[in-house]
Amino acid sequence: MSGQPVVQPIPIVGTKKRTATTGRRDSFRKRLLIHSILIFACVVAAFPIVRVFSVALRPGNRLLDSNFSLIPDGATLDAFVSVLTKSDLPLWLFNSLVITTGTSFVGLAIAATSAYAFSRFKFPGRGVGLTMLLATQLIPAAMLLVPLYILATQFQMANSFVGMVIALSVTSVPFSIWILKGYYDTVPVELEEAARIDGCSQLEAFWRILLPLSTPALVIVFLFNFLAAWNDYFLARILISKEDLLTWPLGLQRFQAQFQTQWNELAAASIIISIPVVLLFLYSSKWLISGVTAGGVKG
């Protein structure tokens, strides 16, 4: 099953007159209109982010200023210095980073091996299993939070990272398996068969042939798991309440309350948290799309 959408021949409409204008060029007015719409869309998309930058640069006595200038009067980097040195932001980021990295690797390893079984083997329960994996996507997050919260409380797993790591490792597995299975399906089996004729065992063929060829999909799945865990708010919210264990989404909320919402510090912290993720995202967005369209969504 290839990842390309199935292209069927299409009856062509309107066979009246023939014009030889192949590759027609848009008129100036049309191009102006297109660029205006796109620029408007970019402004709408980027506006809140630009605002955050300008708020972060505000000095402490002008937080509720109502002008729109990009660089406020008396712009200062105090807020950045202050959140990095006086608040627990570095610790929150560290906690998030450790949990996220650990769970992403575990999730990837579990998904990569099972996807191989779903892609290359026939075994009882395969069809049912794939359907069940899809069905898990329908479960509302809040539905799982109820039992996880009560179970974690009863098994003394609240306020420790143990429960978080186990839960976050597994939550992305169903979606990851679908994406990876879809990608494996596009890699010809003949390559592994050739390797087996040359004396590789089945698992060696998987490890040495299929996995390296699937690097793009593996990177996508890793990033997907990483972003999902990095942005998790609700699991942390029901499991963690101890100050030292906060992850950044919880910490950011403490900011709002604890410092009576110092907007400039909240904004500076938001920027520090966002920059690495946005860069990572923009860098991988092309892969992310091709991976999702080739595997997960399309099947």
Add this chain to the structure above:
Amino acid sequence: MNLDAVTTALVQVGLTLVVIVALVAILEGFLYLLLVRTLKTRLAVPLMLVAPAVVGLAILIVFPLLWELNVSFTKMSLRNFRDPGFLGLGNDMFVGITNYIEVFTLPVLKLTGFWQLFLQTVVWTVINITFHVLGGLALALLLHRPMRGKGIYRALIILPWAIPQVIALLVWRTEYNFEFGAVNQLLGLVGMAPVPWLSDPFWNFAAMIITNVWLGIPFMMVLILGGLQSISAEYYEAAEMDGATSRQSFRAITLPLLRPVLTPAIILGTVWTFNNINVPFFINQNELESSDILVTALFRQAFQYNRYGDAAAFAFVIFAILLVFTVFYVRRTGSLKGAYE
């Protein structure tokens, strides 16, 4: 940074990972002895490959859901926070299907009832998906042509999807502030009266939708752009030779060939929007009950009012609605054919 806290994090996460790896090793060793040595079955390899995922999902999803199903037949709440046992055997927690009946007959929250929440969720989902698809399609069509600055446009338009959602939502929440928020200030610039985005039920719901439309368009745009790129240019050339107008080419070529991308994207988008807890939760900050959709009402019922038995029953009702919709839609569009080959 507090050094103790750093060590705690490293030790806890590290130990958990070590335990997970050890458990997987034990599981695989057991399966090896059972399937390869004892049963000598040809299914040994695939079963050993899927075993970690099966066990993980069983522990994290199947077991909690079964447990929740059990809780849904009990009167568990903060006042009755004890082990519910199995269907209340040996204690007085069991209430039968009372909780399920009460989802429909009593207010789910303090004032709001099920049907209002259901209606709001449908409105929320339909409006959002409509705007996501139309906006995404429009932008993708504009970007899918040779032009200058394409990469920059795309990178900027993707931004709402790229920034961490919690942050984007906190920013929007502050921009909806009646006095100091950018939204009302911009309205003021064009001479309009400020809107009570956070306190008025109608406008609060509108604010949630505006924010989610802003968040969701980039994903649809990029997916549709991928679909457009996979349509061969030859079709358009042939259509043009035959004198088709661009509107005719769009309806006869673009739309039908986009369907393999659009249909699953719409299903997925609908499920995600229906289940979207982040946007209503952070824009409303759990203040107005009238702005809740089903999933935020569920969270509130469980974690603000601590009515666990009621919430468990409510959760299964929500899941059933989504399951019926998806099965119906997937059957009708046949969009998953081929995935099982």
